[in-house]
Amino acid sequence: MRIRRIDIENFRGVQKLSWAATPGRTFFTLIGPGDATKSTVLTAVERCLSDRWNIAFHDTDFYGGDVEKPIVIRVALGELSDDLMALDALGAYLCGIYPNGDLTHDPQEDNDPCVVIELRVGSDLEPEWLAHRPGDEESVPVKASLRAKFGTYRIDERVDAHLRWSRMSALGKLTQVRHGTKQTLTEANRAARKAVAEKVSPELAKLASEVQVQMEKIGSADFIELKPGLDLSLTNAQGNLALFDGPVPLMNFGLGTRRLAGAAAQRLANPGTALLLVDEVEYGLEPHRLVHLLWELRKEGAYAQVFVTTHSPTALQHLDAADLVMVRSAGGVTTMRPLDDPANLQSLLRGSPEAFLSRRIIVTEGKTEYGLVLGFLERWNDALPEGTAPSSALGVVAVEGNGGTRSATMASTLLEVGYEVTLLLDSDDPQANEKVPGVQAEGGVVVQWTDGNNTESAVCAELDVDGLTDFLSLAIDSADDPEAAEKSYLDQLVCAGAPKTPEPREVSSWLSADLDLEAARNIIATRAHEKSWFKMVAKGKALAKFILTSDHLAAGAVAGKLDELRAAIYEPRPVAEVAMVVPEVAAGADGD
Amino acid sequence: MTDPLRETARGFAAALPASVEMPAGAGKTHLLSATVRELTEDGGRVLVLTHTNAGVHAIQKRLADFGVATRYRVSTITSFAFTLARAYPDLAEVRVPAIPNWSDSTIYIEAASRGSGSRHIREVLRSSFSHMLVDEYQDCSRSHHRLVTTLTDAIPTTGILGDPMQAIFGFADPLIPWAEVQEPFPDHDVPRLPWRWVGHNEALGAWLIDCREFLVPGFELDLSHGLPNGVSFRLSAADGQALRAACRTTGAAGDSVLVISGIRQEQTRATAAKLGGMYSTMEEIGGSFMQGHLAKLAECAPGDYADWLAGFIKASFCGHAGLDGPVRSKLSKGRTVSHYNREGLDEAMEALDRVVADPTLATLAAAMSTVGQAPALSLHSHEAWSEVQTAIRGAVAGGGQSELLLGELAKARDRIRHAGRSRRRRVVSRTLLVKGLEYDHVVIANASEVADACNLYVALSRARKTVTILGASPKLIVAETRIEPKLKKSK
Helix, strand or coil, rough: CCEEEEEEECCCCEEEEEECCCCCEEEEEEEEECCCCHHHHHHHHHHCCCCCCCCCCCCHHHHHHHCCEEEEEEEEEEECCHHHHHHCCCCCCCCEEECCCECCCCCCCCCCEEEEEEECCCCCCCEECCCEEECCCEEEEHHHHHHHHEEEEECCCCCCHHECCCCCCCCHHCCCCCCCCHHHHHHHHHHHHHHHHHHCCCHHHHHHHHHHHHHHCCCCCCCCEEEEECCCCCCCCCCCEEEEEEEHHHCCHHHHHHHHHHHHHHHHHCCCCCCEECCCCCCCCCHHHHHHHHHHHCCCCCCCCCEEEEECCCHHHHCCCCCCCEEECCCCCEEEEECCCCCCCHHHEEEEEHHHCEEEEEEEHHHHHHHHHHHHHHHHHHHCCCCCCCCCCEEEEEECCCHHHHHHEEEEHHCCCCCCCEEEECCCCCHHHHHHHHHHHHHHEECCCCCCCCCCHHCCCCCHHHHHHHHHHHHHHHHHHHHHHHHHHHHHHCCCCCCCCCCCCHHHHHHHCCCCHHHHHHHHHHHHHHCCCCCCCCHHHHHHHHHHHCCCHHCCHHHHHHHHHHHHCCCCCCCCCCCCCCCCCCCCCCCC | CHHHHHHHHHHHHHHHEEEEECCCCCCCCHHHHHHHHHHHCCCEEEEEEEHHHHHHHHHHHHHHCCCCCCCCCEEHHHHHHHHHHHHHHHHHHCCCCCCHHHHHHHHHHHHHHHHHHHHHHHHHHHCCEEEEEEEEEECEEHHCCCCCHHHHHCCCCCCEEECHHHCCCCCCCECCHHHHHHCCCCCCCCCCHHHHHCCCHHHHHHHHHHHHHHHHCCEECCCCCCCCCEEEEECCCCCCCCHHHHHHHHHCCCCCCCEEEECCCHHHHHHHCCCCCCCCCCCCCCCCCHHHHHHHHCCCCCHHHHHHHHHHHHEEEEECCCCCHHHHHHEEEEEECCCCCCCCHHHHHHHHHHHHCCCHHHHHHHHHHHCCCCCCHHHHHHCHHHHHHHHHHHHHHCCCCCHHHHHHHHHHHHHHHCCCCCCCCCCCCCCCHHHCCCEEEEEEEHHHHHHHHHHHHHHHHEEEEEEEEEEEECCCCCCCCCCCCCCCCCC
């Protein structure tokens, strides 16, 4: 069973969402800035496919708190198992679905069968689960016992329940699957109550060791010996038999370990058929365990389908662009867009994973400008008037470009897949300059130094002789080894034509040696640029401080450009046209 | 220890697709249920189709007796077809209402055939069922057969059970000849043991198995000799004396007796009337007689209720001669009649007067309860009388509008479709209505009315103990049984 389409109306922050999954894909990573409603999407799917008899809904679950507009969550499920396809299950309520997500009342010769499960909640707050078909006025209820066959599980902070043996938990289900009856469970519970861990039935002990193998495989932890034990933290009669590692209940392990254990238990209980929802997949995991988990989740045949959300650049670095779905929310309308196109996203993902987690991206000319922008952001954020959102809240992330034309191409690619992009560019490369109108046409904001300048020359062009002296001192002082830098930088300047003077760090001494100001600017700017004086984050940041505090630069071309950059970062841009984004691939095409 | 029934069932299950020809009383439901048991025990999921709701209930009950609780679905062909057609209107190319109208059953069957041609529906069927068994296949029309063969594309291991000797044509659609059934479902031989007659009249049972060989069109059956113990022939004249005598003397107290008489329902009722209340008329499921009277009542002004009741009494009772012209004339003018001196009819006249005095459906229904107390009257159409009364009470309960009457009758007849007929000990009926039913004794009122092979076989095989055949001659040329509508109406 796999999700083919998701529609949400009036649930929490989502007034409206329609999304068609790329057919054949089994692993989806939802990414986007914090308010993009990714978790709401997972919660909606979980509730819609939940086998709970009842779920408590509150007024606050309605979009804008308006209970008069019902919550409607619809999930179209394809590739149904026989026990769901049967007439006494959902076999009389099949719809047809095209690869673009379009539904037909009956399945047609040229599309795939699916069933649309609808969760509907009106102002009475009573959830109803129905089999929906387009065009039908009445829908048929779908019982909890049937929904249990969807095998949908959410791994979140409430994962502990799955580490106990209870009716609904993964361990409980696994015991039933393996030993065919609830009897084993009941007996074991009874035995546990009587004599704590020592009287546990051999079946459960064996099962626990199987679970251990699986959990270790998924990278949960290196356990000593997993076995059932009595969890005294619960007072109810059911489900107080829990998984212990030696004397330690698994509940006492770290959240990451427990979450992994939950995922492993689901895989055992529903081999190849579980639909796993993992909110913030990186939560509680070190990078190496996270990477291992992603590898396990993406394995062919391990789960029917997996949806994760993440804010982790590490996670993104280890995923394919085609695994990603960009989630955006604007004015209540949520859009989900696959990032499986264009092909060059992949290298971008490896190089700048953090960009994909943002809303607004500043692509810089190079490393110097990357540090520069980070420095600007720190200072600008500090100086924001009360009540104004800092750049991080706006989902602004700076990424390091790799030279003019490549930075421009990166900007175009990111624009194409829906990010808001600002490009901070030198104007000294004619080939890069040629790409500027293209980026602008795609909606990008380009901030480019004037008059064929690069950053260093743009700054130097506005400095007088004292300014140049300060600039030179800044470069030397912010070097890793200022003493060595002083000598090598001054040598570099002499090679470039600076006169030898007794006080070479004083640019005024150069002018006394008959060099004009323009030449001095030129020598310093060229050397600073070519010899990468500021090409490190810390150095770029220092330059930012210099630029923002230097009196020479308070007005003029550079200041004008900074105003442009600042506006591009902090000011809202018009909301993009929102439409249902559907993959344009043939049915059954494999995304890999 | 081997269980022969299990052996037979296993053999049939292994032979699928196949058909078995099972004579009446030879344990067909038993074999079917045992086969379902074998298949489900092996992990199969079985679809069982039959024709009538009574058949559905009989099979469900037998399966319960066998301890088969899950993994099967028993349905009538029509309601299964309705389910498919309703679920997939685009594929079925027809929109059917939420509540089925059973007179449209041919539409549902054809729609389901179209729907199950889709690869998706085949997949649904394949997911739902591993095997299919269809009972009473002799009653399948060509459109039923088309649906079943379409379903076998998804469920190839299908078994057919039926008895071509009991193929009596009653629907508008032609029946499927058994030879055509055996093409996709090759004949599978099973032991034919006359279970029904064990402990009753085993010689009759054996003779009925033999009958199947010689009851072929053109055969001259001589009823004057060679009949088994319990089967007898009596010459009868047109005056009906012999029939009355036979009906009076047949069967000990507590035995059930079936009189087979008439080709049409009115003839059957006339026979019941002649028998003076000893026997009761069996109504067909559709209930056209009751429908006719209730339709008239629904159109009556309340002032005419009493006269309507007089008319319905005359149609349902013997001994109603006193409800003559003058009485009807008064009633039709809304006047009372109990001042007339009609011997033995006082209670009926008083009941009529109560309706005259208070012409409501409630009073009418109440009056019907006391009519039968009149000593001169004897009811011969019990089923009709009680169903009509139930329908009127239903209409009263629903608000008293006479438009509700026909709907209430339909509800009552639907109950019979599901629960089966309430069994009366002595009934007059026709072969078409008694297929599948058993009686201790059968009286065939006129051999010439059941002269074709299938009707004759059905008539004879209803009896467990004795058969009494009346006729103008002991010689009977066996005719061919129709399985298609007549082109021209003959007498």
